[in-house]
Amino acid sequence: MIEWIISILLLIGGSFVLVGSIGLVKMPDFYMRLHGPTKATTLGMASLLTAAMIFFSTTQTGLSVKEILISLFLLLTAPVSAYMMIKSAIHHKLDSIERTKGKDNIEDDV
Amino acid sequence: MIQNLTFLPVLLPMLAGIILLMPPLGSKITRRRITSVVFSAITFLASVALLLKVQADGMQVYAIGDWSAPFGIVLVADPLSTLLVCLTTLLGFACTLYASAGDDEKGSFFHPLVHFLILGVNGAFLTGDVFNLFVFFEVLLIASYSLLMHGGDKKNTRAALHYVILNLVGSAVFLIALGVLYGVLGTLNMADMAQKVALLQGDDVYLAKIGGLLLLVVFALKGALLPLHLWLPNTYSTAMPVVAALFAIMTKVGVYSMMRVYTLIFGDEAGELSHMAQNWLWWLALATIALGVMGVLASKDLRKLTANLVIVSVGTLVALVAVQSIEASSAAIYYLVHSTLVTAALFILADLIGRQRGNVVDSIIAGPPVSQPRLLGLCFLIAGIAVIGMPPLSGFIGKVWLLKATLNAEYTIVFWLLYLLASLAIMVGVTKAGSTIFWHHQDKVTEVFEQTRVHPAQLVALLILVSSAPLMTIFSGPLSEYALGAAIQLHDFNNNINVILSGGK
Amino acid sequence: MLETVILIVFAIIGLSLLLNVWRLLIGPSVPDRILALDTMYINTIALIILYGMSLGTELYFEAALLIAMLGFVSTVAVCKYLLRGDIIE
């Protein structure tokens, strides 16, 4: 039973991670590419780490929950990383695809 | 305390470095100077005490952490290493004293860095562990990088960049060599390695050979052996002279390491690998001498000239190391001490002379007369005679000895011819330099500059170094006996192994 | 079964890593590459965690934790560099 849960969590996690990476490659402009890794990968990681937590708690001698820490960390930092990256993309005036709306909302940062 | 004497030459400089960074002794320049000079004096005295102990009781083995060789790191104080430790600390004392006249204020952390440099050099001399040797190499290198930039100008920066980058590559090679040697021998203690090398079989022999030869590259780079010497002239001549004087010992670290590695690990007992580097060393040494001499003749200022003299001395020493006989090693030991002190003296002299000649500084061209011609002239005469290797000063003993020691080597004639021609060329170079600087004055002095005089601290330091030449002549009897003893010990494979691996018993 | 699943997920993560490297190589812009590298860091965490699971040891947990922390710092540093040049101003 637990093995099943672990397996499913692992597969879900892996899939999300993969989706994030696919987004990274597939999307047409930087701003769109950012979405995959920021969200899907983070969630995928959380799922994987939960699987690991359950795995170690059940197979090892005792409860093992420190994987939560990594999830916590990723959840805290992923938005900030994304924010920094998109800031630098805006600073570099990277093109977004043509049909992007609201480009004039971007203020010149210099 | 007395059983920890072996450790003091490493402990004291480190302690000095720490104290000099901390209040209260490190906070004011006068306090720093006094602390630094006192500490270097104490370190020197401790080294001398160690030397006497080694003389009295034989080789001292100090197992750090109480882990005996080959598992732990041991310090090995034998006559050779202690002698060099004494030399280093003496030089350190002279240099801290000299710099206390004002050079130390031309940048931050001069005094702690000098002590750290001494720490590195002493550690490298004393350690019996080859990886620990690497660590101490790095200690002395990083300290030397910083000292090199002390009070530096733009020329200095380029030389420093070259020096640092080359040595970083050198360190990488060192690590690869250590990897190979550990991978074949499974041990790091030099004595243990020597033992294991003797037992190697099959292709392992060649792997060990690679390790040994790569070590040679490292030591050749540190010791400035051709073709890895190219960094030295610029580095030493652009460094502040007191720093260059201190650096005089650093090339000797490379030479010393060669002596250790190629007499102990790859020496007589190493089977197929014994004396594997001998031929390389011999011919490279000869080429080094030749190029060093060309540099001496080509030098346009006194510091560069001295830097090239350092190269010549390295070539000479390595040639002696290559002969790998007790006699040659003892000659090398004597010559090493002599050449270190004399070149250090020359660097300092170049500085003092340069300070009294205005814009011309130490260039070998006509310039304004120095303000203290008698003092500086006499000191230059002494140092010059010593470095040329003419009687009555220490150089001639070295010269006689090394010629005698190479008498029965292969290709003696090449060495003798080269060495004698080199001596002649050095004589011409040094004489020309001296006569131009002291005797050839500008017709009219257009430039007005402040006439500086030698500071008492500088004077004492200078006298310490310069007086070594006559003293080493007068006491050449006992010194030569000491050098011979050190050489015998160096070559005594079985005794070395037994004593080191049994923890000094 | 778990072993098989771990192997499969290994492969998935490996594939993701390859995709990341692809983006890293083709760019085209520096922020794109930073993004790719940042994603790589995170995928590496997954890799290490999976490795730990397949060996049944938690000895490598700290490595994963540190990648999480340090990957963030280095991404931030590079972005700051792009934005301001001087990262410690």
Add this chain to the structure above:
Amino acid sequence: MELLYASCVGLLVSCGVFLILRARTFTVVLGLTMLSYAVNLFLFSSGRLSLNQAAVLGYSSEYADPLPQALVLTAIVIGFAMTAFVVILAIRGRSDLGSDHVDGKLPDTNKKVNA
């Protein structure tokens, strides 16, 4: 596996050496960093490769050779210190010499200094 490992080390050496031979401080530093990766891997491998045998007592029945690991650790730290120094020295060099060229003189082909 061993062959692959050795090839990686060799490739890192090659890349590092090539970068070191470029004439700019920054590339030299990159090269040195790369070379030190190679060297660390090399030194590490002198204890031979072993999977899942971390030298932590009680975690497995056989252990990887811990000594090279300790050596590499020391080497990494020292390498870090050295890299830091050379990086700052490069900055100093740029400021003192006006360019980040490490050679004695600029090659003729490159008249304009990239400043």
Add this chain to the structure above:
Amino acid sequence: MRLEAKFKWLPTPLRSLLLFIVWLLLNNSLSAGHIVLAVILAIVIPLATSLFRTKQPLILKPGLALRHLMLVLYDIITANVQVAILILGPNKNLNPGFVKVPLDLTHSLPITILASTVSLTPGTVSAEVYPWGESLTEGEEPEERFLLIHVLNLEDEQALINTIKQRYEAPLKEIFQC
């Protein structure tokens, strides 16, 4: 809104609690020794780093905060599926856009939390907070702030702004009482 904690020795009680938990998590242990150590660390570390903390509003409604956290987690999970679908679907169906969301929040911590929430929930990534700190004089809090977000598939701009303001910003205002 409150900037100062009740106890000087416990400037950030929730953070201390977090640290306490984290220590136990790290060591996978509930032994007495670790609990003692965790308490010590939970008190000492915030004190030691208090210099590196600018004054920020404290969480005054922890219960609400917890509820909000749960909501966000739920949103992350559900909405991620949508993003996955968007990503895997054909690119031509996507209509990206930049949206400027006016903010009621003024302090940086709540804004950060909001921006992070926005970034983690589907389809949106926070890009900028206008105006920048540099355009403000020292210590001044701006009249009005905006959050610039990038939307992967923008259908109704105003609806999105409303969702963000109601679903995520409003609880934050409540929690921090600002």
Add this chain to the structure above:
Amino acid sequence: MTLLWIPLLSLLGSIISSMTGKLTRNQATSLTMLMPIIALCMTISLAPAVFSGDVIRDTFSWVPLLGIDIAFRLDGLALLFVFMILGIGILVIFYARYYLSSNDSMPKLYAYLMLFMTAMLGLVMSNNIIQLWFFWELTSISSFLLISYWWHKPEARKGAIMSLTVTGGGGLALLAGLLLLGNIVGSYNLDIILASKEIIQAHDLYEVTLILILLGAFTKSAQFPFHFWLPHAMAAPTPVSAYLHSATMVKAGIFLLARFYPALAGTDIWFVIVSLTGLVTLLFGAYVALFKHDLKGLLAYSTISHLGLITLLFGLDTKLAAVAAIFHIINHATFKASLFMATGIIDHETGTRDMRKINGMWRFMPYTATLAMVAAASMAGVPLLNGFLSKEMFFAETLHQQLLGSMSWLIPVFATIAGALAVAYSARFIHDVFFNGDPIDLPKQPSEPPRYMRVPIEILVALCLVVGIFPNFIVNDILKAASFAVLGGYVPEFEVALWHGFNLPLLMSGVAVAGGLLLYSQRRHLFQFQESLPTLDAKIVFDGSIDAITKWCQVKVNAIENGSLQRYLMLIFVVVLLFAGWPLFEMNQLGGQKQLTPIDVHNAMGAALLMVGAISTVIWYSHRVVSLLMLSVVGLMVSVAFTRFSAPDLALTQLTVEVVTIILLMLALFFLPQHSPKESSSLRVIRDVGISAALGIVVASICYALITRPLESISDFFLANAKTGGGGTNVVNVILVDFRGFDTLGEICVLGIAALGIYKLLVNLPLLMPTSDSEGRPWAKERYPILLASISQSLLPLALMVSFYIFLRGHNLPGGGFIAGLVTAVAFILQYIAHGSDWISERLTINYRKIIASGIAIALFTGVGSWFFDRPFMTTWFDYFDIPFIGEIELASALVFDLGVYITVVGATLMILASLGRLTVNAQEEEVNV
């Protein structure tokens, strides 16, 4: 009484005279003369014993190991030379008193002269050949000082250097020869060597040895072609010339021939080399002397010629020739010294030495003229003077040799020609100076010199006369004794007499005198002929060759040390390639016997990523940011590799270091250009690719060879003792803090020193700060992005906690002080990035220098602590304690040591970054918390 006193007294005299600066000239002179006079008295008291055939010896040990003793020996030869050195030395000192002008420093000249005297005395009395060489070189040095006495004159400087170069070079050859000689005989003791003629001459190295020793002798005694330095040494004050070039310095070479005559002479090679060199020198010197307009030049070449004569005599294979040589040594010394002194008077009185200007001196200084003429006559070999006697003997001996076989008659003919030339130049000296009309344009009005200035000349000329008329009365004993020493025992019967009857030598003398006078009368034609010859000035040639050599060296050295770092690096790599590659080819089989691990997908993929990263770094090296990103892929993969291959500690360390390094490089990038121009030529790129590929292959091969072999290492000891002896289960950490803690101590020193050095580098560094990035974009407006600023504050406590966790567990599980330190440092770096260094320095007023020092201090004192338990440095201690309620805990000194590591790492890293940060923020501000 010991022989040592003779040179010692003169050395003492040198020291005393150097301190006579405050005394009057007379006092100084008397004081200076005192010591040699005492020495002379001592020598005289020893003379009878020597005359009776004794050899007096005196030996002290000096460097027994090298066979160098202080050994003196007084035999006839030495006695003769000691007499000359002391006697003429005293006269020269006396003479110099009047010669020197008031501008010249008397103590200096006296000190140098006495030093030179010491060297000469030591040389002639040496009983150890190394000691002999010692004094030999001392004569070179002291003569260098004497010749350069007037150092402000370029000719004095150049003459001194030239003489030092030639004689010093000869000295080196001599040393080589003497060492070989000592090696052949097995001793440096002269007594033994002189008694080992057979061994020496039978030895393979005899010829080499002989040639080397002769080189020394010939250079010193100015034999052709090494003669050229001597005329230029005339730049010295005349008393110096009188001393050095009559009786002493140049005679040292002759002395050497005489000294080793018993051991080395007697073979064909000796006779051929020595006699021919002597003959050529004799003729050449005499010929050139005739054309010199400079008085001292004439004397210099005449000296060369006479030295050639003596050499020739030593080269003639008869014993009487050797006796004649010794006799001529004495005679030449007397007349030449007096001639130099007379020249000095003329020079002194007229202000010039040009014989074309100096005419008719007879009228101005008749008394001096008389003395000079007598001496010159002796030089010419006029009967009733000593020069005649030895020349007669010389002529006689040239008739008795068989050197050239059937052409041996050539030698007496050449000897006669040389005699004629000698007569001619002597005649010129007499006639051109003292007669020949009126002086032309003299700078000074000449008159007789001070009375006492003539005294030394009077004494010497008197000697010339007395010896010339009553030879047996004066020189017989000493000549016999010296010959006894030179010939090694048996001295043939000889009679030094004025009149031997009408014989061939007398005829030769007659021919010489007549020919000489004829030559002199026809000098105009000769001068014309001589002027038509191309002139070869030795000084120009010598200086020219030295300059050419110097230039050549400069060109070569500049070409080799061209300042190209790439070249230096290339050399290292090539050497490495050679040294590491060569043994590979010697191996039979690269791979070893160890069971190989199969490749799995993960490893292959990791390797692929690593390789892609590495190659991309190279490809994008000109786009620096991208290259850096690629490099971090490599770094990441390396740490993954460490994870994979069971080295968690390494992985952690690599990761943290990696990030800090990248951050540093980012910092550097701001101050460095953002792009590397591709500037290498394609050829160079190909070369570099070749070298790097070759190196890669070699290293890879070595690596493969290593890891496929089984290994037996000392590590089993560490695994076995980590827990019991070191108190930890993480063996790597136990090695770091215990077994090899000393390495770690060194390592943190390196880190600390690096931080200090970096601080040092950055002090007052003017920086080029770009206002825009490489594509010309101005920097972004927002300095501290708001999200980053607030999240970093929350992360700091978390990171500190993690670092504390890693620190604490290090001893038993992966972790430790270093990693923890870096994690802490990174957490602070994040604060720096997010808030800037101003913000930090407002809050953190810690002196990093002190932190580093305390870190190292903690580690050091933890080590020293074990001394109090009577254990060596760094012996660790640990124990387990059961504390109620909390449970068992372990306390270990290693943890304190690790704390030192931690503190040092934090301090050093932050110091580095703070120094850099400070640069841009506050260039003006002096001290900012560092």
